[in-house]
Amino acid sequence: MSYYAFIGAVESGFVYGLMVLGVYLTFRVLDFPDLTVDGSLPLGAAVASVAITAGVPPYIAIILAMGAGFLAGMVTGILNTKFKILHLLASILTMIALYSVNIRIMGRPNMTLLGKPTVLDPLEALGIPSSLAPLTLFGTIAIIVVCGLIWLLHTEWGQAMLATGDNPQMITSQGVDTNIVIILGVGLSNALVALSGALVCQSQGAADVNMGVGTIVAGLASVIVGETVFGHRGVARPLIAALLGSIVYRLAIALALGLELGAFSVTPSDLNLITAILVVVALVSPQIKAKVMSRAHS
Amino acid sequence: MGKLRIIICALAFVLVASVAMAEDYTVSVSQIVEHPALDATRQGFMDYLEEQGLDVKYNVHIAQGNIATANQIANQIMDEDPDLVLAIATPTAQACAQRIHETPVIATAVTDFVGAGLVKSMDKPGGNVTGMTDMTPMDKHLDLMLEFVPDATAVGVIYNAGEDNSVTLVKFLRDACEAKGVKLEEATIQNSSGVLQAARSLVGKVQAIYIPTDNTVVTALESAMKVAHENHIPLFSGDTDSVERGTLASLGFDYYNMGRQTGEMAFRILKEGANPADMPVETLQDLSLWVNKDAAEKMGVTIPEAVLDRADTVLE
Numbered sequence: 001m002s003y004y005a006f007i008g009a010v011e012s013g014f015v016y017g018l019m020v021l022g023v024y025l026t027f028r029v030l031d032f033p034d035l036t037v038d039g040s041l042p043l044g045a046a047v048a049s050v051a052i053t054a055g056v057p058p059y060i061a062i063i064l065a066m067g068a069g070f071l072a073g074m075v076t077g078i079l080n081t082k083f084k085i086l087h088l089l090a091s092i093l094t095m096i097a098l099y100s101v102n103i104r105i106m107g108r109p110n111m112t113l114l115g116k117p118t119v120l121d122p123l124e125a126l127g128i129p130s131s132l133a134p135l136t137l138f139g140t141i142a143i144i145v146v147c148g149l150i151w152l153l154h155t156e157w158g159q160a161m162l163a164t165g166d167n168p169q170m171i172t173s174q175g176v177d178t179n180i181v182i183i184l185g186v187g188l189s190n191a192l193v194a195l196s197g198a199l200v201c202q203s204q205g206a207a208d209v210n211m212g213v214g215t216i217v218a219g220l221a222s223v224i225v226g227e228t229v230f231g232h233r234g235v236a237r238p239l240i241a242a243l244l245g246s247i248v249y250r251l252a253i254a255l256a257l258g259l260e261l262g263a264f265s266v267t268p269s270d271l272n273l274i275t276a277i278l279v280v281v282a283l284v285s286p287q288i289k290a291k292v293m294s295r296a297h298s
Numbered sequence: 299m300g301k302l303r304i305i306i307c308a309l310a311f312v313l314v315a316s317v318a319m320a321e322d323y324t325v326s327v328s329q330i331v332e333h334p335a336l337d338a339t340r341q342g343f344m345d346y347l348e349e350q351g352l353d354v355k356y357n358v359h360i361a362q363g364n365i366a367t368a369n370q371i372a373n374q375i376m377d378e379d380p381d382l383v384l385a386i387a388t389p390t391a392q393a394c395a396q397r398i399h400e401t402p403v404i405a406t407a408v409t410d411f412v413g414a415g416l417v418k419s420m421d422k423p424g425g426n427v428t429g430m431t432d433m434t435p436m437d438k439h440l441d442l443m444l445e446f447v448p449d450a451t452a453v454g455v456i457y458n459a460g461e462d463n464s465v466t467l468v469k470f471l472r473d474a475c476e477a478k479g480v481k482l483e484e485a486t487i488q489n490s491s492g493v494l495q496a497a498r499s500l501v502g503k504v505q506a507i508y509i510p511t512d513n514t515v516v517t518a519l520e521s522a523m524k525v526a527h528e529n530h531i532p533l534f535s536g537d538t539d540s541v542e543r544g545t546l547a548s549l550g551f552d553y554y555n556m557g558r559q560t561g562e563m564a565f566r567i568l569k570e571g572a573n574p575a576d577m578p579v580e581t582l583q584d585l586s587l588w589v590n591k592d593a594a595e596k597m598g599v600t601i602p603e604a605v606l607d608r609a610d611t612v613l614e
Contacts, residue, residue, distance in 0.1 A: 003377060004373045004374070004376035005370070005373050005374045005376075005377050007373070008372075008374075008376075009370060009373070012366065012370060016366065096488075099488060103459060108465055109462045110388060110389070110392075112392065112413070112414050112416075113415070114395055115415060200369075203369070203396070204365070204369050204392070204393055205392045205396030205415065206389070206392040206393075206396075206415065208389055208392075208462075209460040210363075210365065210389075210460050210461075211365040213365075214364055214366075218366070254370055254373075254374065257367075257370060257374050258377075271360065271361075271362050271367070272362050
């Protein structure tokens with residue numbers, strides 16, 4: 001893999017890593033499979049692009065985007081807890097609703113940001129080359145968010161969130177309202193996903209209503225790859241693993257894009273298949289290793 | 299020493315001459331998704347450059363409909379350091395325009411260049427991006443439909459409200475319908491599996507159905523054709539590839555020809571050193587009229603003599 005593809009993959013790994021951290025919060029911490037993300041990623045992009053086009057400073061725009069994502073997540077949480085709709089279905093409902101909402105927000109399905117101010121401008125003004133600026137900024141934000149989440153999960157509220165996913169009966173008996181924890185937790189998760197979307201559209205030059213397609217697949221694959229490769233014990237470790245998992249996932253795609261296997265000709269349409277195979281290899285290699293090790297010991 | 303110098307000079311000359319004669323160009327292609335119209339565009343582009351005698355190495359990337367991947371492809375292309383980038387469809391063009399600032403980018407099969415932020419103006423793009431728009435003259439398409447069903451009071455259109463191109467096209471179709479006093483029934487879908495239901499929703503309300511050059515609907519064209527056959531509704535399309543697949547007629551957008559004209563623009567940049575900043579965004583010069591007799595029979599429609607007489611291609 002060559003320079004720009006590598007830099008680009010790590011950059012994508014960081015920026016989508018924010019989304020992966022959101023998916024980790026719902027999927028692993030709250031035990032709440034949340035498909036809202038396919039809608040809240042473009043929601044973040046839509047809000048940010050409309051705000052920036054209207055003249056709002058880009059850094060304020062990403063905060064507005066996070067607010068919108070938080071609300072979207074809360075809707076899913078409320079549908080689930082207050083209206084007793086199965087979590088998977090509740091999130092699908094919010095996701096499909098967001099498709100229409102996003103087009104309403106932008107007034108069209110695709111909104112360009114080419115030539116508009118972005119969060120990257122201050123970095124480029126500092127003299128950081130435009131190929132490295134997104135990597136630097138997204139890396140910094142991702143690391144700040146990881147640290148913030150590690151802190152949060154150590155607070156009383158964070159512990160309640162961990163317990164809500166682990167053992168809801170126990171935590172309810174201790175007087176914690178799990179419904180509130182779920183609503184706020186899913187909200188927080190989607191705020192991170194929307195942040196990811198708000199940053200992606202600025203590095204990519206446009207917000208598009210279809211940019212969320214496959215977000216949950218990438219999110220889950222990154223969480224699982226991260227767990228397998230970097231471990232999942234404790235509070236801090238799985239969060240760092242999720243972020244690193246996102247980078248590994250994007251590197252796998254970059255690898256698949258540049259793959260040439262000589263005589264066996266790989267066509268561009270094989271990309272999804274190759275990506276899937278690379279992820280499967282990442283998933284099963286530790287198991288195979290464990291088997292070989294145990295056989296060697298016996 | 300003298301002899302050696304002459305030999306070295308001769309060798310150097312041969313080397314330089316052969317390099318100059320090889321005419322090696324690299325073109326990187328970023329395409330959002332594979333479907334017949336977009337593939338035909340790419341083929342037309344390649345065929346044109348080959349006929350002009352250009353020896354081109356192509357790096358073809360397809361994003362499988364995923365915008366995150368389209369972005370990564372733009373990075374990949376930066377590494378390939380091509381002489382020219384061909385971006386097919388709006389999202390891939392935007393991803394390339396955002397990352398690639400030095401290399402000329404030719405975007406094609408994009409409807410609204412200015413709206414997508416790719417160029418400053420159609421006449422004077424101003425940057426490293428220019429190309430060809432696939433904007434269809436919607437008033438001419440409506441006229442064609444009305445030639446088949448002169449007393450139509452309503453026509454239907456199926457499109458993905460999430461595709462910027464289609465939204466723009468339907469806006470123009472709406473204007474054209476208004477001018478003619480025809481009602482426009484819109485059926486929107488989110489993915490290709492919704493086409494069947496959308497087509498059914500139009501049955502009984504409209505006397506003709508139009509399928510614009512919409513990536514999502516064109517993927518599942520057969521579903522709409524099925525409904526047109528069962529209910530004897532004439533089904534028209536925005537592109538001629540779809541006529542081959544079984545729509546009744548189109549005033550064609552032949553994507554293959556669009557690819558060729560795009561290739562001609564690339565030729566001017568590669569061979570003649572033209573600057574994309576000064577090359578106006580082009581539209582397809584000749585529209586061709588395609589009709590499908592077999593489809594007419596299945597849809598219970600008679601093709602007007604006037605249309606048959608001037609058709610460029612009549613499929614049996």
